Amino acid sequence: MSQAGAVKAKADATASVFARSRPRYGELVIRASLVIAALITVLTTVGIVFALASETISFLGEVPLHDFLFGTTWSPLFEPPSYGVIPLVTGTLLTTAIGMIVGIPLGVGSAIYLSEYATSRTRKFFKPILETLAGVPTVVFGYFALTVVTPWLRKIGIEVDAFNALSGGLVIGILIVPTIASISEDALSAVPQGLREASFGLGAGRFQTSLRVVVPAAFSGIIASIVLGASRAIGETMVVLLAAGQRPNLTLDVREPVETMATFIAATGKGDIPTGSLDYKTIFAVGALLFVMTFILNIISTWVVNRYREEYE
Amino acid sequence: MSPAHDDSTGTSTMDADANTPSPSHEPVHMQTPALNEHMTPKPEAAEKIFELTDVSVRYSGKLAVKDVTVGIGTKQITALIGASGCGKSTLLRCLNRMNDLIPGATVDGSVKYRGQDLYASNVDPVQVRKRIGMVFQKPNPFPKSIYDNIAFGPRVLGMNKDRNLDEIVENALTRASLWDEVKDRLDESAIGMSGGQQQRLCIARTIATNPQVILMDEPCSALDPISTSRIEDLMNELKEQFTIVVVTHNMQQAARVSDMTAYFTVEVAEDDKRYGRLVEFAETETIFTNPSDQRTEDYVTGKVG
Numbered sequence: 001m002s003q004a005g006a007v008k009a010k011a012d013a014t015a016s017v018f019a020r021s022r023p024r025y026g027e028l029v030i031r032a033s034l035v036i037a038a039l040i041t042v043l044t045t046v047g048i049v050f051a052l053a054s055e056t057i058s059f060l061g062e063v064p065l066h067d068f069l070f071g072t073t074w075s076p077l078f079e080p081p082s083y084g085v086i087p088l089v090t091g092t093l094l095t096t097a098i099g100m101i102v103g104i105p106l107g108v109g110s111a112i113y114l115s116e117y118a119t120s121r122t123r124k125f126f127k128p129i130l131e132t133l134a135g136v137p138t139v140v141f142g143y144f145a146l147t148v149v150t151p152w153l154r155k156i157g158i159e160v161d162a163f164n165a166l167s168g169g170l171v172i173g174i175l176i177v178p179t180i181a182s183i184s185e186d187a188l189s190a191v192p193q194g195l196r197e198a199s200f201g202l203g204a205g206r207f208q209t210s211l212r213v214v215v216p217a218a219f220s221g222i223i224a225s226i227v228l229g230a231s232r233a234i235g236e237t238m239v240v241l242l243a244a245g246q247r248p249n250l251t252l253d254v255r256e257p258v259e260t261m262a263t264f265i266a267a268t269g270k271g272d273i274p275t276g277s278l279d280y281k282t283i284f285a286v287g288a289l290l291f292v293m294t295f296i297l298n299i300i301s302t303w304v305v306n307r308y309r310e311e312y313e
Numbered sequence: 314m315s316p317a318h319d320d321s322t323g324t325s326t327m328d329a330d331a332n333t334p335s336p337s338h339e340p341v342h343m344q345t346p347a348l349n350e351h352m353t354p355k356p357e358a359a360e361k362i363f364e365l366t367d368v369s370v371r372y373s374g375k376l377a378v379k380d381v382t383v384g385i386g387t388k389q390i391t392a393l394i395g396a397s398g399c400g401k402s403t404l405l406r407c408l409n410r411m412n413d414l415i416p417g418a419t420v421d422g423s424v425k426y427r428g429q430d431l432y433a434s435n436v437d438p439v440q441v442r443k444r445i446g447m448v449f450q451k452p453n454p455f456p457k458s459i460y461d462n463i464a465f466g467p468r469v470l471g472m473n474k475d476r477n478l479d480e481i482v483e484n485a486l487t488r489a490s491l492w493d494e495v496k497d498r499l500d501e502s503a504i505g506m507s508g509g510q511q512q513r514l515c516i517a518r519t520i521a522t523n524p525q526v527i528l529m530d531e532p533c534s535a536l537d538p539i540s541t542s543r544i545e546d547l548m549n550e551l552k553e554q555f556t557i558v559v560v561t562h563n564m565q566q567a568a569r570v571s572d573m574t575a576y577f578t579v580e581v582a583e584d585d586k587r588y589g590r591l592v593e594f595a596e597t598e599t600i601f602t603n604p605s606d607q608r609t610e611d612y613v614t615g616k617v618g
């Protein structure tokens with residue numbers, strides 16, 4: 001309570017010292033708009049889930065759940081149609097796995113470099129580059145994979161098909177580096193300087209300090225960045241559409257073309273499919289599965305973070 | 314100095330002295346110098362482990378402390394006192410090259426540790442810090458278990474190869490008089506300890522690496538009087554084995570624990586630039602009872618800052 005306020009309150013002996021002189025309309029307006037913003041976000045999410053769920057349930061009325069989840073042939077647009085989603089799932093997991101193998105070390109490595117090794121001048125140079133990379137449209141990455149990476153893979157002796165999982169996966173890896181690097185870097189930079197000093201003061205070198213003190217302290221942030229990267233990789237559409245092809249292919253051979261769930265959705269959705277038809281519902285069913293996979297990924301990461309995090313405050 | 318030295322290999326001279334016990338075995342009664350002074354060698358006469366000559370430190374070119382010449386005795390407690398901003402922490406951080414971590418910090422003059430220039434181009438700061446440990450003003454335990462906090466140093470230094478880690482941990486905690494309080498919760502996070510316990514843990518963590526010197530930057534400033542007196546007792550015990558340099562704002566603490574005291578002040582140059590200067594360095598008793606500089610007397614008697 002300010003001095004002036006106290007004096008004023010004293011003048012009005014009956015009023016409480018802490019009584020508010022007038023209602024704070026400004027505060028009410030701000031609060032209301034914040035609540036509305038939060039509600040819009042929540043409602044949008046609920047809306048998406050609802051749309052996915054209703055079409056998916058209707059899809060499962062025509063195609064048995066078992067056939068959908070465990071069938072190994074995906075040919076919904078041919079006669080007779082087959083709705084086994086496994087080839088799409090393996091295609092997605094294959095390109096995602098390649099992407100993560102590339103993206104995690106590059107992303108976390110650059111984050112550690114930027115936060116623990118780079119001088120502030122180098123950091124100022126590299127961060128905008130990373131952010132630019134994040135801003136490049138994915139279609140550009142897709143053509144890069146198709147026209148640069150695939151020929152280059154052949155040149156170094158890997159006999160890939162014109163469309164192949166490897167090229168798409170590698171470029172997805174590069175695509176998610178900025179996501180992983182920038183969120184990891186934020187987490188690493190947030191680790192109190194005192195912890196680094198403690199470690200150096202005990203005779204640890206820079207590498208030991210990074211690996212044994214800073215990275216564990218920033219662990220939850222790093223995991224969060226990886227999960228976000230993985231979600232992007234799973235949902236990535238343009239790169240795999242252009243570079244990995246559209247053949248639902250139950251294989252682990254990275255040299256062959258594959259179709260991912262996102263590719264199917266994009267490629268089928270752009271054709272003129274009548275609303276309410278089975279083909280239309282198929283798109284939603286695959287979308288729902290994609291959603292569930294990302295959701296499970298998030299649950300696993302929350303568990304990992306709670307299990308291994310080192311909280312510094 | 315430049316971070317580029319980080320990669321240079323440790324110098325053999327420094328490796329050699331790490332495990333060799335110091336030649337000077339001080340008599341036990343050194344612990345209470347004030348009581349039987351006539352029997353004790355004067356603190357001033359102690360063998361010097363650090364020799365600083367004309368040390369000036371700059372942050373991005375801006376002078377922080379100027380031309381400090383001082384020798385620090387082996388197995389003594391040396392206190393650095395003076396008003397805020399006079400460069401005590403800055404000087405302390407020169408002694409184990411902690412300043413290397415601050416971009417733009419430069420050190421001129423010579424800092425010799427056992428005759429060896431710590432800022433020579435072939436010196437690896439990591440090797441320096443293995444022998445010269447540091448305890449900070451704000452307790453900074455790692456967000457790990459109590460056990461892992463203590464074991465961190467020995468693991469990093471590879472000490473657990475020839476000694477049992479459990480033994481090292483128990484020993485360090487015992488010496489920091491923390492063992493009884495934590496022996497049943499060694500696997501709990503150190504973040505859950507009280508501030509005083511955390512600071513003693515940080516001291517134990519440093520002891521566990523068996524350094525030659527422990528630098529302490531206001532180790533008690535965040536602690537209550539009881540924790541403070543426990544840490545002071547601890548310092549008195551530790552000085553039988555370690556050399557301690559302590560920065561403190563607490564006059565009584567400097568008077569109670571230290572053998573030698575250095576008083577610093579902020580000097581203002583004509584162009585209004587401010588930097589720290591060493592005013593007087595002498596036996597603690599002299600500084601507190603019979604200082605030769607008027608500024609020292611004003612400071613220790615509380616007339617200024």
Ligand SMILES: Nc1ncnc2c1ncn2[C@@H]1O[C@H](COP(=O)(O)OP(=O)(O)OP(=O)(O)O)[C@@H](O)[C@H]1O
Nearest residue numbers: 372377395396397398399400401402403404415589
């Ligand atoms: N990291 C830094 N970057 C730039 N200047 C610094 C840095 N650290 C200290 N200084 C400057 O150096 C001078 C001495 O600071 P220092 O921290 O050594 O003083 P101190 O005697 O330890 O003070 P205190 O008693 O408040 O801890 C101050 O003017 C301070 O502003």
Ligand SMILES: [Mg+2]
Nearest residue numbers: 401402403530
């Ligand atoms: Mg200080």
